[in-house]
Amino acid sequence: MAEVLISEAEKAFIHHGVQDDLRCDGRSRLDYRPIYLETGIVSNASGSARLRLANSDILVGIKVELAAPSPDKPSEGRIEFFVDCSANATPEFEGRGGEDLANQISQFLQRAYASIDTLNLSELCVIPGLQCWILYIDILILECGGNLFDAVSLAVKSALYATQIPSVKVAAIDGDVPELELSDDPYDTKSLNVQNAPSAVTLMKIGNHFIVDPTPEEESCSSCGIIVAISGNGSVTAVRKTGSGSLHTETLTAMLKTSKEIGAVINELLMGKLEQEKKLGSSKKVGFMR
Template identity: 50%
Template sequence: MSLCEAEKTFILHGVAENFRVDGRDREGYRPIELETDIVQHAFGSARLRLASTDILASVKIEIDTPLPEKPFEGKIEFFVDCSANATPDFEGRGGEQLAIELANILTSAYSAPQTLDLRELCILKGEKCWKLYVDILVLECGGNLYDAISLAVKAALFNTQVPKINNMTIDGENVDIDVSENLLDCRRLNVKHAPILVTVCKIGEHCIVDPSLEEEQCMMSSVVVAVSNNHFSTITSMGSLHEETLFECLNLGHKVAVRLNQTLIETLEKMPQNQDVGFLK
């Protein structure tokens, strides 16, 4: 979809007046719908729809060996797949580069020590640990992929159930692990401080969050911030920004991320299993 100059001018003037085309202010998000525990054979899953952006995230768990430099920690790995049906731009191999960028920024955001406590995934120091494989599928692209994916991933991790270890037998270098087969005998991950990504775009002289596809065509530059436990875990700039504008983007991104994280956690804690819920802002 390509906008003409008149349409771009209309969007630009709306942002300047703090009244965007869909009625939001500069700090407002579009409606968000969330569903968890929907992939039958996954350890945790979530589907999130941010307006017309549709994301499916699922978590698989396997036993692995800890990294030598991190013997007390488990592992987490991200894979992103952009469906060819999400947007015409993804046809053929068009979505491969974007998928790599999305996976890399998630890896960077979760690599900070204050995000997800990987020590919870340690089974036996230096020998065995749990490894989380987080698979993300972009079903439809309606703008603001980074934010939508981070929310879906956090919801899927919240929904993840780590199996209980009944017993371990150590025979020399061999470690035999007895994993409980009881589906109810599991524990949840603590994802309270898992990062939230917020994309802040500069349109004209002002910064906005949650850009639509139309607004993304009008932006001059953008910053994607990952906020965890009130701290930045990673910052990615796309385009050149003046120092003052960068600080404005960081402040706005931090404020919105804290608010968004609080709403998401409250929603996840209240929602029943296998039930759709929605929340705004």
């Protein structure tokens, strides 16, 4: 993650604020900053979303393509994540500076979505063993304002919600080569059930307490933390530790419990706002966590 250099006096001020449950921007330890999103903004994508969490700005585009399924999962489709950290997001991303973070985010998402508790990938199968849909999820970090894992996960779930998969019919199978017919009707599509798609919850330990949705300055004050992917049904699908510090068993247990509680709220709010935006039209931006 992009690190911000701050003075010892600023670190002490942040530490005291967290201790008193009053952070620099007026939030409590478990409050998120405002989140805004809009979907369907990339015309040539099968699904897209742009999400802004304070100063973190994320754009996600999804392309769907037909290809052969994996040999070990012949009756399932696949999801592949690609993350690009724009050099304009922070000076640290210039050159190859953002590659490590991009790899960390894509690997975390791959693990988070590998669980059967997230998406039903069998819905992406067209002909078992021969053809399936592959979802290529391209993530562009336009601006870095802290808490990127949470912002990216919410943007990905929003883009998946907006994704439309064309209807396809099997005309014939000549040997091992199927002949498929894609519908010409742009409205003859199907949507994904993303109710259980995971949202990430980041908790950073500062002093004897932990906080959610850390700012870049708060991230610099934290010695360690965890990022937890929580599915819509409350299951933990991935956990990642950050920082070089250690966590006591009791603290880790409390952080996991809190992340599940917050994840449940965020997933419910996000699905509600996505459904609200769908009714209002894709040109209407909606916000939540305010």
